[in-house]
Amino acid sequence: MKKFVFISILMSLIFLAGCQEKPQPDERLEAYVKLWNDQEFAEMHSGYLSQSAKETYSEEEFSERAKDLYTDLEVKNLQVKFDKPEEEQEWDDQESATFPVEIKMTTLAGDIQYEKEVELVKETKEDQENWYLNWDPSLILPDLEQGDKVRIQTVPAERGDIKDREGIALAVNGQAYEIGVVPEKFDKANMQKVADLLETTPDYIEEQMNQSWVQPEHFVPLKKIPMTNRDLAVELTSITGVFNQKVEAREYPYGEATAHIIGYTGKITAEEYEELKDKGYSDQAVIGKRGLEELFEEKLRGTDGKVILIEKESGDAVTIATKEVKQGEDVKLTIDANLQKELYEQMKDETGTAAALNPNTGEVLSMISVPSFDPNEFALGISSTKYKALQDNPDQPLLNRVVNAYSPGSTMKPITAAIGLNSGKLDPAKAYTIEGKQWQKDESWGGYKVTRVFDNDTKVDLESALKFSDNIYFARAGLDMGADTFQQGLKNFGFGEDIPFAYPITASQITNEGEINKEILLADSAYGQGQILMSVLHLTSSYGAIINDGIMMKPLLIAGAEQEVWKNDLLSKENAELLKTDLRKVVTEGIAGKAAVEGKAIAGKTGTAEIKSEQGTTGTENGLFVSYDQDNPEFVLAMLLENVEDRGGSTHTVEVTKKFYQNW
Structure with a gap:
């Protein structure tokens, strides 16, 4: 029986094998x-x-x-x-x-x-x-x-230019001097001198000369320097064995004057490459590092062209795939390069910020942050010594003050007046009786009092309060209109919301918590202290609403962008004219008399913001002045200078502003 089963299985396997396909x-x-x-x-x-x-x-x-x-x-x-x-x-x-x-x-x-x-x-x-x-x-x-070889050719895309409103280049693909040595001609006795001039070390130069590819007759690059630094290039190349060649480089013709707004480019870091490699960046890419160079990186950079070739042993080449180069797009700004340069020239020795804006269109003509730095040095590779000096500088030249928010001080008062006038809760003819330099509502304020600088008027109306910047008048006006009305008015002016601007600007705040919940805070806020914070751009826009009869235009940075109303009905034409008259009197009859410029009808408002921990203590002061020429109101200018407490307070800012108008 067992033998039969075995034979059956064997026959089945043979059958299946014979039938297998x-x-x-x-x-x-x-x-x-x-x-x-x-x-x-x-x-x-x-x-x-x-x-x-x-x-x-x-x-x-x-x-x-x-x-x-x-x-x-x-x-x-x-x-x-x-x-x-x-x-x-x-x-x-x-x-x-x-x-x-x-x-x-x-x-x-x-x-x-x-x-x-x-x-x-x-x-x-x-x-x-x-x-x-x-x-x-x-x-x-x-x-x-x-035997064939596959090659990849890259056709670099040209980075787009950044230009001002007239097409003047603010960032352009230019040239730089590349300084280097030819080892067989270079006397190492000059190593330290060259190192000092290039702000590097002899060890670094030695390291470059000892690279594996270097031959005695080769040019060994050491550092790129801006074309504007021709004197340095001449001094270096006067040393035997030191040569220069011109190479392509990003160039910033206006240097420090536009550094914070334009920014600069630099070689991609390992961390940046990991983040961007899926977007077509190579590990040798140059990218925007700051300012508009970074903000508009995608538009400016373009896309490199690529060609895949097969190289035959015969030397012939066959193209199997091509991606056309896409050149970077230019970015044209509303900035006026000449105005930017002139304003920077007057402010370059200061610490502070400024913005100029066309009140009728919203076009931003200038944004300044001082002290500044040379973006050309960053684009070419700034030395560690110079970078550390910038970092350690107590005036913080790397800080972009344009984007920050500050206490507006007394420049807040015309905004408070506009809110009161528009709400109907401020009568410009009403005069408060104010005696002495200090005032408090009642004993519930404890030891806290509002202090004014001048006590020449005892009957103070809106005109007098603006001309002599009366803190007590505006504190009382704020209390009379009430927290709800005042806060709503501030919101109508754009407080508490993002500034609709192509460049990121810190939003203005009413208080740290978002609302005014105490009488003293309301009184302080109404004359520009308290916890109110504004950027100079928002401050400029707010005054633009007064000049533009109650219409605040959306601030524009990109030329050709559609002009839009940001805030409407902030003032009636009648009340706007009243405030414009008073702002002119601040200069002709009030505390900003030093702003007077022959041939111009300068109007505006000063402000001093005290930076201190509590009342009764001393601290630093920021001086502000918001101004415009009533005969030619093509722009309104807001300037804030830091640490003016020993330089005449806001009067110092007035004097710097005046120099600008005299030269413009």
Whole structure:
């Protein structure tokens, strides 16, 4: 019985073996294509290549080359398509079979798509007959043959320029001096002198000269310096063995005057590359690091062109993919380069910020932060010594004061007046009786009192309060209009919301908590102290609303952008005219008399913001002056200077502003 069972099983196995289907070439190719799409190169080589293909292409050459090429060419979305024939074909008597495959991929130079005839041959290996591919390199890339080299050419995109309203370049693709030495001509006795002039070290120069590629007759680059620093280039090249050559570089013609707003470019860091490499950046890319260079990086940088070439042993080249270069776009600003430069010249020895804006259009003509720095040095690679000096400078030249919010001091008073007039809760003819320099509402204020600078008037109306910047008048006016009305008026002026501007500016605040919940805080806020904070740009825009008859325009930085109303109905035309008259009298009859300029009708309001911990203590002071020429109100200018407590307070800011108007 057991013998019968054994014979039955054996016969069954023989029967199944005899009925097993022979391998078919289309099925083998179908399996190979699946591995190909999965990029399983090792298995493709070991199990599917013909003997002749294996002898010609080792597993390393086959697998590693394919992997490396796909990586270098940034191949994505690889799709190899084989349509298996619908009609069955008899292959027993055939020794070879040919089928078309379609190969698609996306590369760093665009899409590659081509068809290839794939030949399979019948071979017997280990007593088993099967079909194997006669593989060749053109299955990796079209027209690729053994011995060919694949090259990637980059066509650099030109970075767009940043220009002012008249097309004057503020950031441009220019040139720089590249300073270097030729070792066989350079006397190392001058090493320290060159190092000092380049603000580097002898060790650094030695390190550059000892690089593996350097030959005695080679030019060894050491440092790039701005074209504006020609005197330094001349001094350096007067040293034997020191030479210069002109190289492409980002250039900032207005230097320190536009540094904070324009920013600068620099080589991408490792951290930045990890974040940006999927957006087409290389590890050698130059990117915007600060200001508008960073803010408009995507628009300015453009996209490099790419070409994938196959170089034949004959020297011929075959282009298999091309991505056209896309040049960076220019950015044209509303900034007036000449106004920016003149304003900077008057402020460059100060610490502070300023902004100028056209009240009728909202176009921002100037934004200044001082002290400043030279963006050309950053773009070319600032020395560690100079960078540390900037960092350690107590005046903080790297700080962009344009974006910060400050206490507006008494420049807040015209805004408070506008809120009161528009709400109907401030009568400009009403005079408060104010005696002495200090006042408090009642004993509930404890020891806290509001102090005014001048006590020449005892009957103080709006005109007098503005001319002589009376804190007590505005404290009482604020209390009379009430916290709700005052806060709503501030919100109508844009407090507590983001400034709708292309450049990020800190939002103005009413209080630290967001609302006024105490009488003393209301009184202080109404004359510009308390916890109110404003940027100079918002301050400028707010005065623009007075000049523009109650309409505050959206501040614009990009030339050609649509002019839009940001806030409307902030003042009636009648009340706007009243405030404009009073602002002129601040100069002709009031405390800003030193702002008077021959040939101009300067109007405005001064302000002193005390930076101290509590009443009764001393601290630093910021001096402010917001002004415009009533005869030609093409712009309103707000200037804030820090640490003016020993320089005449806000009068110092008035004097600096006056110098600007005299030269403009």
